Amino acid sequence: MGLPDFGGRRRVPGLRREEVALVAGMSAEYYKRLERGHAAGVSEAVIDGVSRALRLDEAEHAHLHDLIRAANAGAHPRPRARTARKSQLTSGMSQTIDAMSTVPVFVQNGRLDAVATNRLGAALFSEMLVGARPPANAARFIFLEPRAQTFYREWEAQTRQIVAVLRAEAGRSPYDRQLSDLVGELSTRSDLFRKLWGAHDVREHRTGLKLVHHPVVGDLDLTFQAMDLASDRGLQMVVFSAEPGSPSQERLQLLANVAETVRG
Numbered sequence: 001m002g003l004p005d006f007g008g009r010r011r012v013p014g015l016r017r018e019e020v021a022l023v024a025g026m027s028a029e030y031y032k033r034l035e036r037g038h039a040a041g042v043s044e045a046v047i048d049g050v051s052r053a054l055r056l057d058e059a060e061h062a063h064l065h066d067l068i069r070a071a072n073a074g075a076h077p078r079p080r081a082r083t084a085r086k087s088q089l090t091s092g093m094s095q096t097i098d099a100m101s102t103v104p105v106f107v108q109n110g111r112l113d114a115v116a117t118n119r120l121g122a123a124l125f126s127e128m129l130v131g132a133r134p135p136a137n138a139a140r141f142i143f144l145e146p147r148a149q150t151f152y153r154e155w156e157a158q159t160r161q162i163v164a165v166l167r168a169e170a171g172r173s174p175y176d177r178q179l180s181d182l183v184g185e186l187s188t189r190s191d192l193f194r195k196l197w198g199a200h201d202v203r204e205h206r207t208g209l210k211l212v213h214h215p216v217v218g219d220l221d222l223t224f225q226a227m228d229l230a231s232d233r234g235l236q237m238v239v240f241s242a243e244p245g246s247p248s249q250e251r252l253q254l255l256a257n258v259a260e261t262v263r264g
Contacts, residue, residue, distance in 0.1 A: 088115060088116070089107060089115065089116045089232055089235070090231055090232055092231065093107075093229065093231055093232055094116060097116065097117075097118045097121075097237070098118050098119070100118055100239070101118070101119070101120065101256070102120075102256070103120065103239055103240060103241050104117070104118070104120045104121040104123070104124040104125075104222075104239070104240040104252075105117060105118040105120070105121045105237060105238070105239050105240075106121045106124075106125060106237075106238045106240070107229075107232075107235055107236070107237050107238070108138065108235070108236055108238065109234055109235055109236070110169040110172065110173060110176075110179070110234065110236075111137065111139075111166070111169065111176070111178060111179050111182055112137055112138040112139050112162065112165065112166065113135040113136070113137050114128070114129060114135055114136040114137065114138070115135070115235055117129070119256075119259050119260070120252075120255065120256050120259055121240075122259070123216075123255050123256070123258065123259035124212075124214065124220075124240065124255065126215075127141075127145075127147050127148070127151045127214075127215065128141040128145075128148075128151075137182065138162060139162050139163075139166055139182065139186060139193075140182070140185070140186065142155070142158055142159055142162055143159065143162075143186050143189070143190040143192065143193045144186070144189055144190060150213055151212055151213060151214075151215075152211070152212060152213075153211040153212060153213055153219065154211050159192060159193075159196060160196060160201065161203065161205050163193065163196040163197055163199075163201065164201045164202055164203035164205075165203065165204065165205060166179070166182075166183065166197075167197070167200060167201060167202050168202045168203065168204060170183070171202070183197065205226065206225070206226040206227075207223070207224065207225050207226065208223070208224060209221065209222070209223055209224075210222045210223075210224050210240065214251070214255065216255060216258060217251040217252070217254050217255045217258070218251060219247075219248070219251075220242065220248045220251055220252060221242065221243070221246070221248045222240040222241065222242055222248065222252075223240070223241055223242075223243075224238050224239065224240045224241075225238070225239050226238045227239070
């Protein structure tokens with residue numbers, strides 16, 4: 001990276017504080033102040049410089065921005081309105097997802113509460129939704145329900161993704177009481193959650209592969225696309241699909257038939 005030689009032997013990998021400050025284009029003393037949480041008046045250029053020096057990805061950069069925004073709000077407090085996450089869809093969007101009958105649709109807020117599903121989405125995630133105290137929550141299911149370890153075929157990877165998504169939401173909504181309560185509950189009841197939460201990993205998962213074992217139709221390999229809803233701000237619609245002609249598509253069609261039969 002073209003850094004000067006600061007001398008001495010490195011005991012751990014990575015940049016020293018002075019090197020991060022140099023790459024970020026600021027003094028080491030100013031960077032120390034940022035590390036201590038003194039972020040009042042920090043400019044976009046400074047945030048970009050720190051992100052570049054630490055090689056943050058897009059989600060991590062956004063999280064850093066959210067943390068600094070929260071620190072600035074704390075330095076200049078004013079009456080705060082309660083953070084409210086939407087708990088239902090507009091009627092138009094509900095009609096839209098109901099019309100998407102050939103793919104499972106799951107709508108969630110930033111806390112990963114299940115806000116709405118279409119019929120096939122409800123059938124796919126029946127293990128999470130049936131019997132759950134409202135609102136059903138993906139994080140609560142995966143860490144506190146033993147069934148989750150059978151439902152998610154890559155359960156350990158899924159736990160890390162869930163925590164990283166919640167950590168990013170905590171940066172965006174630092175005053176969300178319900179999110180704080182959820183994190184407190186999971187930290188108290190799950191040693192694994194407490195360990196992963198302490199790692200401060202941040203990610204946004206907008207596309208990927210979900211491997212599940214459904215109790216009715218068996219293994220499903222499903223790709224997913226997550227989209228923020230412009231008409232329902234704060235909500236995200238996740239749409240799942242299977243590769244055409246694959247066993248997963250056949251099983252997904254079977255699940256749709258079962259769901260339609262139960263409805264009838």
